[in-house]
Amino acid sequence: METVVAVEEGEGINQESTSAIVINCSDSSNQIADPVIYKLARVVGDGIYIPATDDEVMKAEDLIDHKSSLHFVLDNSQTTICNSNDDTFGQEFMPIDCEDLLAFEDPSTQGERSDAVVDTTVDLGKLNPRFEEVTQSESTPVDQSGDEKQADLVPRSAESEPSMSTICSSWKPDFSKLKGEICLDNLSVKELHATFKATFGRETSVKDKQWLKRRISMGLSNSCDVSLTTFNIESNEIEKKDKLEDCNNKDENRNKYSFTGHEGGNDGGDNKIPVGQSQTIQMEDHFSGISKSVQSDAPKRHIALEDDNQGNKRVRKPTRRYIEEVSESDSREYSGRPVSSARSSGSGPRTRVRPVHNIQPVSKPLVTRHDSLGGSGVEIPYVSRIRRGRPRENFMSLMKFQPYGMGMTARLVNKAHDGHDPQSDNDIENQELKATPATGWSLQPLIKEPGENEEYSEQSADLNNISDEGQMDSYADVDSDENILTVPTAKGGMRRKHHRPWTLSEVVKLVEGVSRYGAGRWSEIKRIAFATCSHRTSVDLKDKWRNLLRASFAQLPAEKGVQNSKKHSSIPIPAPILLRVRELAEMQSQVSPEVKFDGHSGRNVNDIRSGFL
DNA sequence: TTTAGGG
């Protein structure tokens, strides 16, 4: 059985070809040894499917391998395979990032995975330069898998590596060049007009490009709502030049390093990094999340663009989803905020994990104006031009990521609109993971034709994208803070204000973190693995770990029992994870007091446990 | 501030 798990349509002006990644799922019994085979292929315009050469396949495999989790998650058939050797992995498993879980689940997989990571590191090193040439990207050819690398190759070094920070700062300047101005600069007056309109919801007759640019910039910085604006600008960008790819890549590199690089050590003058970083991350996150819908929208978009180019100044109509979400979030804000704030004020001035860059504490109502231009009426979110909040920083960050996220869509923008921390919802996270590959590649079931190998070009760029974005995703699952509303239960009680059910991937991160830094180093783990989660304080981690511990041991007796019963409304934690937890607990001899005494360090968990239970 | 533990 073979399935195309990822398809990337050419983003160029003419969609000549489509890159596709085909997964060959051997449904034989040999899955464990050889679970998946990736095949690269290109689909030309007429739909002909051209398999990649072996070389290309190899490269792709390396690159994709550690990303595979996402693909697994996304494709049903993949999921099946993913779970094939472990029944305890139920459907619940699907929606989450099982990259790490896979490791737990199957030792062989783990081995492969680690290897893959190493290989990837090497290969990327090789590939990157070439990629550089192709795209002429300014970004330094850095190790793409730095994140993973730090995670897997330097697992036991508790202290952060200065080198990462160094790298981080070394390439940082690169993107600073990529300001929004540049992109706006490349727009014609006409385009600027369109942008302007999208931004402010009204037309302008001003011909002065400078003025227009400044206006638009201000509008953007002011509103935080770059949704339409950004989109349009980007569209124009795409139309105008193919440069967008560069931007994207740079951005990705940047993201990569934001994770590993931000070690807190040399934060002296780099205050900007965190902000831009998280902003970008959010974008990535959303980007990956919504990429599917974006892609399905692609045709329409192109049409719209054409219209635009023909002087038919049409503004892209906001998607229904966008509108809905904006208003939804707004209403949520209103209902939730007062309670929350009142409560927090009651418990003292202490602010919880409120992100520093939580601009615009109060959400803005979404005002839309009806625009009848271009024949069909469109609702355009109207953004006031009055500046409030901290525009400058805001502006910069916005402009910074503007050119990159062509996949950035409603959801993302919606968040930005809220002025919230760049983060996505918990549930959203899962949904997104399930729904779309982080790569923004859509999953289109194609029937693979066993064809001859053909030349396959321009792979590196795509591959880079894959790895990058996938990489991102593994750590970029973030949550929006502040969806926390008190839910008055029927019983009269008020349910917890902030209660964010732990995501499976979060749990995994936690477990991994503990395995790396040891239980107790919560702040470390928080900084590293949960850098993007503004909620989840170190205390939370600790608590969760405590729970996991409890769960893991409690669940032991019923080991064979499939999963956990559904009695807990929360997500059942896959047995493998619990196993891992127990293992770690044992290793760090932080087990339940009873077992504390074990003299032999290397004792196996199971021995002990079996003795007690 | 961070950890640990009780509520």
Place this chain on the structure above:
DNA sequence: CCCTAAA
């Protein structure tokens, strides 16, 4: 999750 004590 929240709150606190202790380091």
